Amino acid sequence: MITMDGNDQREWYIGLKGVEAFLNTPYNKSTGRTPFEVLYGYNSKFHDGALREIAETEVNVAGTNPEQLQAEVRTRILDSPAKYKKRFDMRHCSRRALKAGDVVVMRCAHEHTGEPTKTDPRYKGPLVVTEVEPNDTY
Incomplete structure (x- = not known):
């Protein structure tokens, strides 16, 4: 952010x-x-000049109560993890529970022997679930 130009x-x-x-x-x-607005209750006017005023989309009333803003921000911060969890859960599905008698296939784990594996089968199966044990073990 701050760079030193020259020898001085x-x-x-x-x-x-x-x-x-x-x-x-x-x-x-x-x-x-x-952060400045949350702390003091108004937007800062750094040395941006009139360009900042034109580009500003939200009109901020000078003298907004900082405690009220901080309470609003506090609730938004506390609500945001729930929103992000909901977004995460939309893209990730839960596991499919299997029961005895279901027909499944299992992905093969190829050994690294140096031989080409392109034509090797990718799945083992069909397999039948005979018993369901705890911790997703079949």
């Missing part, structure tokens, strides 16, 4: 304003707000 490393503090702006102005996905 005593002027490192000149880039701090930009680093502060980069850290405090991006919107957080979980909170929906910037």
Whole structure:
């Protein structure tokens, strides 16, 4: 973030304003707000000028109560893991429970002998489940 140009490393503090702006102005996905806005209750006006005002999509009223914003952010943060778990569970399915008498196939584990395995069978089977034991053992 802060790079030292040239041999003069005593002027490192000149880039701090930009680093502060980069850290405090991006919107957080979980909170929906910037860190500066959550802490103080209004959006910061760094040295962006009129371009920031034009690009701003959300109008923020100066003097918003920070405690109210922080309570809203707290509830959003606590609700976000449930939302992410729901998204994760949509893409992952639960295991299929088998019972005795079901016909299944089993994927072969090829030994690495150096020989080509392209024409080897990929599955063993058909197999019949004879007994169901605990911990998904058949």
